[in-house]
Amino acid sequence: MPGPNRRTLLAAAAGALAAPAAMAQQGWPARPIRLINPWTPGGPADAIARPLSQKLTEALGQPVVMENRPGANGTIGMTAVARSAPDGYTLFFSHVGPVAISPNFSPNMQYDVLRDFAPITQLVSGAIVLVVRPDVPAGSVAELIALARARPGEISYGSVGPASTTHLAGEMLAMMGGVQMLHVPYQGSAPVVTDLLGGRLHFAFINLAGVLPQIEAGSVRALAVSTARRMSRVPDLPTVAETLPGFEVNSWYGMMAPAGTPAAIIDRVHRESVAALRAPELAAQLRNQGLDIEGSSPEEYGRKIRDDLRRWGELARATGIRVG
Structure with missing residues (x-):
């Protein structure tokens, strides 16, 4: 009587190895x-x-x-x-x-x-939302870019730290808009909002939930959200991508x-x-x-x-x- 061929042996070995994994999955989580x-x-x-x-x-x-x-x-x-x-x-x-x-x-x-x-x-x-202080003469992303183009390197924005989404959103805005802006890093969003309200920054990208009370109170003016599509919480706020196609943070x-x-x-x-x-x-x-x-x-x-x-x-x- 012939013995098992090589394919049969390999299949049996594979089955033996797979059995413990299958048993573990069936009992998961234990x-x-x-x-x-x-x-x-x-x-x-x-x-x-x-x-x-x-x-x-x-x-x-x-x-x-x-x-x-x-x-x-x-x-x-x-x-x-x-x-x-x-x-x-x-x-x-x-x-x-x-x-x-x-x-x-x-x-x-x-x-x-x-x-x-x-x-x-x-x-x-x-989303992180692009907000400006009320006295900044820009009511849209396009107007903010035009302002930065007229005053290269003078328009400042705050972030929660280097290479954070709030920093990189500003870098992406500057790169895609073809302008130079001044980045000011902070440790956390609270001091960014404080200096924005105090007139020491022109704009910032801030977590939507973290700046919504100031937007609703009129302490800052929201220009756009950073996501590729509008957000359900603020459906009337445009995206940056509507001005700069391909922008997404x-x-x-x-x-x-x-x-x-x-x-x-x-x-x-x-x-x-x-x-x-x-x-x-x-x-x-x-x-x-x-x-x-x-x-x-x-x-x-x-x-x-x-x-x-x-x-x-x-x-x-x-x-x-x-x-x-």
């Missing part, structure tokens, strides 16, 4: 899951990640424990996830900063975004996992995350913060990451900006 948040407790990211982790806890039947790992513009937390086992018990609350910006502006990164991570979903889009948040995490787990986290976003109370909370819900597929989110890596890479090469 213990608490870590959700790594690369930002400080109490910040804007927490306001999204914390209620999301609670919804996932309810849906998955195991605690989804948020762990803040801040530092180095989010790259410390992302590095920790890259080095974690791809077993579904470590997830990453991702953000455009460490995912697409830092790899282009910071040397010696400890991870490769496309090699070391599996995209799950883009949760939300977040989207301060998005999403979910990722270490590369190699089983597809069945990725799909489950995707489904439950999207369901959580659609829950009326969380959806309303996010929109009140100036965020638009996305809930994209893993494939769509992967394309968004690649597009943003390319866009920020082009800006890095054009400006020569490096941080760290």
